Amino acid sequence: MKDIVDTMADLRINDFVIKIGNVNGTGSASANGLLMKAIFRMGVPVVGKNLFPSNIQGLPTWFEIRVTKDAYMARSGAADLVVAMNAETYKRDLAEVSPGGFLLYDDTWPRPELHARTDITAIGVPLARLCNAKFDNARTRVLMKNMAYVGAVAGLTGIDVSIIKAMVEEMFGSKPKLIDANMTAINLGLDYVRQTYPEPLPLRVQAMDATRGNVLIDGNTAAALGCVYAGATFGAWYPITPSTSLMDGYKSFCEKFRVDPETGEKKFCIIQAEDELASIGMAVGAGWNGARAFTPTSGPGISLMSEFIGFAYYSEVPVVLFNVQRAGPSTGLPTRTQQCDLTLCAYASHGDTKHIMLFPANPAECFEMAVQSFDIAERFQTPVFFMTDLDIGMNDWMIPELEWDDSYQPDRGKILSAAELEELPKYYRYEDRDGDNIPYRTVPGVHPKGAYFTRGSGHNWKGGYTEDAAEYKEVLDRLTRKWEDSADAVPGPVIIEASKPTNRAIISLGGCDGAVREALDRLAERGIELNYMRVRGFPFSAEVEAFMDSHDEIFVVEQNRDAQLRGLLINETAVDKTKLIPVLDYAGMAANPAFIIEGVTAHLVAEEA
Amino acid sequence: MTSMSKPLIDKHLPRNKLNLTVRDYEGSMSTLCAGCGHDSVTAALVQAFWQLDLPPHSAAKISGIGCSSKTTAYFMGQSHGINCVHGRMPSVATGANAVNGDLHYIGISGDGDSLSIGFGQFAHAIRRNLNMLYVLENNGVYGLTKGQFSASADIGTKSKKGIANEQSPIDPCVQALTLGAGFVARAFSGDKSQLVPLIQAGLMHKGFALIDVISPCVTFNDHAGSTKSYAHTFKYYHPLVHTDFVAHHEEITADTSEGGAITVTMHDGGILKLRKTDDDYDPRDRAQAIETLLLGDRSGEIRTGLLYVNEDMADMHAANHLPKTPLNALPYEALTPGRAALAKLQGRWK
Ligand SMILES: Cc1ncc(C[n+]2csc(CCOP(=O)(O)OP(=O)(O)O)c2C)c(N)n1
Ligand code: SF4
Ligand SMILES: [Mg+2]
Numbered sequence: 001m002k003d004i005v006d007t008m009a010d011l012r013i014n015d016f017v018i019k020i021g022n023v024n025g026t027g028s029a030s031a032n033g034l035l036m037k038a039i040f041r042m043g044v045p046v047v048g049k050n051l052f053p054s055n056i057q058g059l060p061t062w063f064e065i066r067v068t069k070d071a072y073m074a075r076s077g078a079a080d081l082v083v084a085m086n087a088e089t090y091k092r093d094l095a096e097v098s099p100g101g102f103l104l105y106d107d108t109w110p111r112p113e114l115h116a117r118t119d120i121t122a123i124g125v126p127l128a129r130l131c132n133a134k135f136d137n138a139r140t141r142v143l144m145k146n147m148a149y150v151g152a153v154a155g156l157t158g159i160d161v162s163i164i165k166a167m168v169e170e171m172f173g174s175k176p177k178l179i180d181a182n183m184t185a186i187n188l189g190l191d192y193v194r195q196t197y198p199e200p201l202p203l204r205v206q207a208m209d210a211t212r213g214n215v216l217i218d219g220n221t222a223a224a225l226g227c228v229y230a231g232a233t234f235g236a237w238y239p240i241t242p243s244t245s246l247m248d249g250y251k252s253f254c255e256k257f258r259v260d261p262e263t264g265e266k267k268f269c270i271i272q273a274e275d276e277l278a279s280i281g282m283a284v285g286a287g288w289n290g291a292r293a294f295t296p297t298s299g300p301g302i303s304l305m306s307e308f309i310g311f312a313y314y315s316e317v318p319v320v321l322f323n324v325q326r327a328g329p330s331t332g333l334p335t336r337t338q339q340c341d342l343t344l345c346a347y348a349s350h351g352d353t354k355h356i357m358l359f360p361a362n363p364a365e366c367f368e369m370a371v372q373s374f375d376i377a378e379r380f381q382t383p384v385f386f387m388t389d390l391d392i393g394m395n396d397w398m399i400p401e402l403e404w405d406d407s408y409q410p411d412r413g414k415i416l417s418a419a420e421l422e423e424l425p426k427y428y429r430y431e432d433r434d435g436d437n438i439p440y441r442t443v444p445g446v447h448p449k450g451a452y453f454t455r456g457s458g459h460n461w462k463g464g465y466t467e468d469a470a471e472y473k474e475v476l477d478r479l480t481r482k483w484e485d486s487a488d489a490v491p492g493p494v495i496i497e498a499s500k501p502t503n504r505a506i507i508s509l510g511g512c513d514g515a516v517r518e519a520l521d522r523l524a525e526r527g528i529e530l531n532y533m534r535v536r537g538f539p540f541s542a543e544v545e546a547f548m549d550s551h552d553e554i555f556v557v558e559q560n561r562d563a564q565l566r567g568l569l570i571n572e573t574a575v576d577k578t579k580l581i582p583v584l585d586y587a588g589m590a591a592n593p594a595f596i597i598e599g600v601t602a603h604l605v606a607e608e609a
Numbered sequence: 610m611t612s613m614s615k616p617l618i619d620k621h622l623p624r625n626k627l628n629l630t631v632r633d634y635e636g637s638m639s640t641l642c643a644g645c646g647h648d649s650v651t652a653a654l655v656q657a658f659w660q661l662d663l664p665p666h667s668a669a670k671i672s673g674i675g676c677s678s679k680t681t682a683y684f685m686g687q688s689h690g691i692n693c694v695h696g697r698m699p700s701v702a703t704g705a706n707a708v709n710g711d712l713h714y715i716g717i718s719g720d721g722d723s724l725s726i727g728f729g730q731f732a733h734a735i736r737r738n739l740n741m742l743y744v745l746e747n748n749g750v751y752g753l754t755k756g757q758f759s760a761s762a763d764i765g766t767k768s769k770k771g772i773a774n775e776q777s778p779i780d781p782c783v784q785a786l787t788l789g790a791g792f793v794a795r796a797f798s799g800d801k802s803q804l805v806p807l808i809q810a811g812l813m814h815k816g817f818a819l820i821d822v823i824s825p826c827v828t829f830n831d832h833a834g835s836t837k838s839y840a841h842t843f844k845y846y847h848p849l850v851h852t853d854f855v856a857h858h859e860e861i862t863a864d865t866s867e868g869g870a871i872t873v874t875m876h877d878g879g880i881l882k883l884r885k886t887d888d889d890y891d892p893r894d895r896a897q898a899i900e901t902l903l904l905g906d907r908s909g910e911i912r913t914g915l916l917y918v919n920e921d922m923a924d925m926h927a928a929n930h931l932p933k934t935p936l937n938a939l940p941y942e943a944l945t946p947g948r949a950a951l952a953k954l955q956g957r958w959k
Binding site for chain 2: 229
């Protein structure tokens with residue numbers, strides 16, 4: 001029996017981070033998922049971040065589980081218990097353990113160098129030896145080593161093993177042999193640590209009741225569900241990380257809910273296109289033909305789609321683009337997160353184009369805003385960008401269970417029926433009959449009177465070809481007004497007031513939300529009070545502008561190098577740019593509060609100096 | 610310049626079963642050069658549709674960019690049309706078709722539009738067996754950008770300035786055959802009697818129907834030394850098989866007994882009657898079709914007609930198990946799983 005730590009002074013209950021270093025392709029994802037979900041099922045809020053390489057097998061990958069009794073939504077940046085399962089990264093993993101923390105490693109082979117740090121405790125568990133003695137097959141040994149560390153971590157931190165067992169049973173339902181093997185491996189790790197280290201770590205998971213009514217879900221899955229509930233029937237795509245799982249989700253939900261059990265007919269169509277030049281064209285074709293159509297992609301895909309985006313904008317075809325952003329430029333860091341396509345999407349395509357964007361902050365908003373995106377696209381007859389990112393899209397987030405209101409009816413916008421066309425003396429596609437900058441559209445095949453010619457070339461309000469300056473300008477100006485009007489239709493900002501009056505504020509968007517809220521708490525503890533506005537749509541509404549007007553110093557927190565949100569605020573509002581201070585994080589990691597606290601305090605210190 | 614409409618003088622014109630004259634199938638006035646082959650193709654499309662007694666709004670016209678692609682504005686003004694971006698008509702057609710398979714999709718493209726910038730989309734629409742008529746108005750040059758060689762230019766063909774092309778051409782028909790198209794034809798804008806029935810047959814074919822129409826550009830590629838000029842095409846033009854399209858079973862009975870004729874029943878009820886010429890060519894034989902085209906290449910002969918037809922292929926709709934009611938006509942109630950299903954589904958994320 002060994003003592004792990006000499007003092008129990010810093011007992012930390014439900015407030016620490018487990019970070020597991022693995023080799024990609026060794027089946028560690030399900031082991032890490034088990035750990036995270038077991039904590040969640042114990043009623044303790046969790047934040048999970050998967051840090052994976054652009055690789056199928058062999059490169060290092062990490063998984064962070066933040067146990068957070070306060071239900072913070074961001075990474076903390078700490079690593080209190082590092083499970084080092086990848087010899088390649090031992091050095092880095094050792095260095096990353098937070099002071100006072102722990103390193104768990106496989107001591108089948110002695111690793112004296114892992115005991116080099118005096119401010120942390122290294123814990124050896126002979127995972128390979130234990131598994132090799134129990135399992136014959138090489139692949140099984142690798143997989144079971146993962147389960148063995150699940151058992152060890154559970155034993156050391158007090159995660160309820162009966163919950164893990166229930167999950168293993170769910171996972172392998174009809175395959176009792178697999179349940180047995182996995183439980184055997186889990187118990188190997190568990191028993192070993194219990195015997196060797198009878199005193200658990202001061203990092204402790206204790207049952208709470210703070211996750212009831214919540215789910216653990218990733219944003220792409222939630223957005224896919226939103227597409228289904230919005231009544232989208234057509235999706236075209238070309239595979240690209242991190243958007244692929246959105247279409248995978250849409251497909252699996254449609255297979256579940258939209259296939260006629262008798263005829264086998266599918267009430268949806270998914271086309272895997274030859275490239276993004278085509279996937280957007282397909283979505284535009286389907287939108288033009290009256291279906292709710294979408295395409296999920298990421299930055300490189302948006303670049304290829306550019307010309308069609310301008311076409312759809314100018315010819316007024318509704319279509320929804322899900323941009324699951326990843327770090328650029330070029331191929332960039334395809335498995336890392338950023339908010340780096342704000343400028344690109346705001347003005348995508350050549351010529352005078354401006355688009356509508358929605359900025360979900362978490363999977364709950366992904367579900368909600370996916371539905372809104374289709375409503376807005378059809379109401380305004382234009383492309384809508386749903387701007388999510390890898391962090392939101394691919395990580396599991398704890399959110400309140402999704403709700404649906406059965407009274408929802410899609411806002412199809414102005415589409416003329418055959419009967420309405422029959423009544424009409426003459427139909428003109430771009431006639432602003434209602435004076436609200438939105439013309440009426442017709443669906444092909446409905447009525448001969450509804451026929452019109454859709455063109456990306458210069459057209460007048462009748463839809464006819466024109467090169468006439470005044471006629472061209474008339475349509476273009478209406479498009480500007482239409483876009484401006486959409487500011488009131490996109491989701492409004494969320495504003496959180498500080499507990500004391502202040503003329504300072506933070507503006508942020510999307511997945512930074514969790515980190516900002518936590519930073520606000522920390523800064524308030526230091527006496528720095530800040531109001532907070534999270535923008536959720538573009539164009540910016542009057543409320544966004546008013547918020548900026550009422551503050552003298554505003555930190556604009558975002559995840560890109562070039563302060564793109566700040567740029568849009570300056571470009572599209574009358575704000576005095578000198579009061580917008582950029583706080584930027586663009587290294588590709590999910591946002592954590594540290595960079596915000598640092599950015600804000602550094603500025604304030606400089607100001608005082 | 611704005612689009613012009615034509616004067617109406619259709620009092621004495623014959624009417625089809627829908628009581629419509631050919632004028633009802635026309636579009637706005639063409640703005641192409643006088644004598645451009647593309648205008649003849651437009652006229653053939655008008656006639657084909659009128660003869661088939663199809664309501665004009667049952668068609669959707671889709672095109673890319675080029676002189677050829679402009680022509681979707683010049684026929685069937687009572688159908689929806691979409692003139693999208695260069696080389697990407699097939700993708701728009703794919704999306705449109707997926708959500709409503711009940712319309713007749715007519716894609717118009719050029720050799721530049723289909724064989725260079727749009728080569729990928731052309732190929733993949735064929736692979737998907739998209740149910741559409743794809744008319745490639747082939748003039749060997751980029752007309753709209755003023756006469757550069759296109760990828761269909763033959764080796765040795767001369768530009769207006771006398772420079773010979775040295776790169777090997779892409780033959781859209783050979784490509785379509787190797788990619789698995791179920792309807793491949795070649796025609797000439799100068800022979801309406803051949804083109805009209807081919808258009809009708811292509812419209813009725815359930816699946817991808819390609820008609821590569823040699824359609825001379827009078828302005829940039831109609832000179833001596835060009836292999837896509839009127840003179841050259843007339844000289845080497847060689848129909849391999851004569852095609853008649855009869856829309857209804859009953860009307861054909863008297864003719865089927867004719868010696869050497871091949872009849873093919875189309876999906877939508879019509880019948881194709883293919884009369885052989887001396888060549889003993891059977892357009893149901895894909896290998897023969899490819900071989901014949903490749904040999905034709907060497908002899909200089911431009912072999913035309915319905916080169917290959919296969920009515921037994923599953924189209925994109927069938928492959929995707931799409932419903933009889935078009936996706937764009939399904940009521941929302943048929944699409945939403947509802948509140949209770951959402952609550953139940955979420956058990957997996959707890
Ligand atoms: C992306 C893009 N690149 C280039 C062009 C310029 N462009 C317009 S038409 C054309 C070629 C058209 O050739 P083809 O399809 O053969 O049509 P034709 O005019 O010969 O009928 C080109 C290159 C364009 N419109 N879009
Ligand atoms: S340039 Fe050539 S292809 Fe274009 S309209 Fe004139 S003749 Fe026709
Ligand atoms: Mg051409």
